[in-house]
Amino acid sequence: MSLPIALQLYSIKDETEKDFTEALRRVAKIGYSGVEFAGYGGLSSSELKALLRELGLKVCGSHVSLDELTKNIDNVIEYNLEIGSPYIICPFATYNSKVDYEEMAQTLNVLALKCSEKGILFGYHNHGHEFQEYQGEYGLDILYKEADAELVKAEIDTYWVQYAGLDPAQYIKKHAGRCDLIHIKDMEIVNGEKRSTEVGNGIMDFKTIIKEAEKQGAKWFIIEQEFFNEPCLKSVEIGYNNLKKLVEDIITDGKIELI
Structure with missing residues (x-):
């Protein structure tokens, strides 16, 4: 059985800001199993x-700002319990030193413990800036090393791993056991500039990543896109169809061929 595909709704923020309900209807119509x-x-x-029940959409998780998490975690948990969200994800943080990563890990531990006590899982989503090195160790690896692996999941954004010059599949393997949610975002290079594009239309080796x-126990593939040559809903439809076909193509007798 292949993993379900969700859409990170930030991808279509122009549409959700105009009409949130209609945007979700369009996502469901495309065929997505869930949303983040x-x-x-x-x-x-x-x-x-x-609304989710009406549309037949599941929730794979919620990105909630660090500020909101630290100031209002109890209400965030309550809201996510009501909508059936199994994961709360910190989507972004800034760092200026190795100590910042170590301190952030402890903050994540506290938040994750509160979530765990209510039956919700907690994770951290990376961008590219966490791959700054400190004595040969990436900031993101310091964060995950210092954070409790039983409490803090690693929502690996494969685009940003590749952007930093690393192999996304190997990075998922490196953090095996905590990569429940995988962000699938493709990359194109235009005039030497890296930018996102429709999943399946770029240079990312999603066959190996999938x-x-x-193999490492992921629960959801989550499509995300930030740069568009087409209207955003059209782009995420192209991405969904490409990813769905790619997953289906590498299934043999109902099982993923593990590497």
Whole structure:
């Protein structure tokens, strides 16, 4: 059985800002199994729960700012419990030193423990700046080393791993056991500049990434895109269809060929 495919709704923020409900309807119509939130369109948890039920969409997780998490974690947990979100993800943080990573890890531990006590899993989503090195060790690796592996999941953004010059599949393997959610974002290089594009239309080796993610126990593939040559809903439809076909193509007798 292949993993379900969700959309990180930040990808279509122009549409969700215009009409959040209609944007979710369009996502469901494309065929996505679920969504990862980056804001809730001003809906109450009960309203959003009803909408998700109507559309047949599952929640794979919610991106919630570090500021909101540290100031309002109890309400964040309550909201996510109501909408059926199994994961709360810290999507971004800034760092100026190795100590910043070590201190951030302890902050994540505290937040993750609160989530765990209520039955919700917690994780951290990377960008590219966490691959600054400190005595030969990447900041992101310091963060994951210092954070409790039983509490803090690693939502690996494969695009940013490749952007930093690393192999995304090997990086997932490096953090085996905590990569439940995998961000699938493709890359194109235009005039020497790296930027995102529709999944399947760029240079990322998603066949290898998918196999390793499945092998290491991933639960969801989450499409994300930030740069568009097409209208955003069209782009994420192209990405969904390409990823779905790619996953299906590497399934043999109902099983992923593990590497």
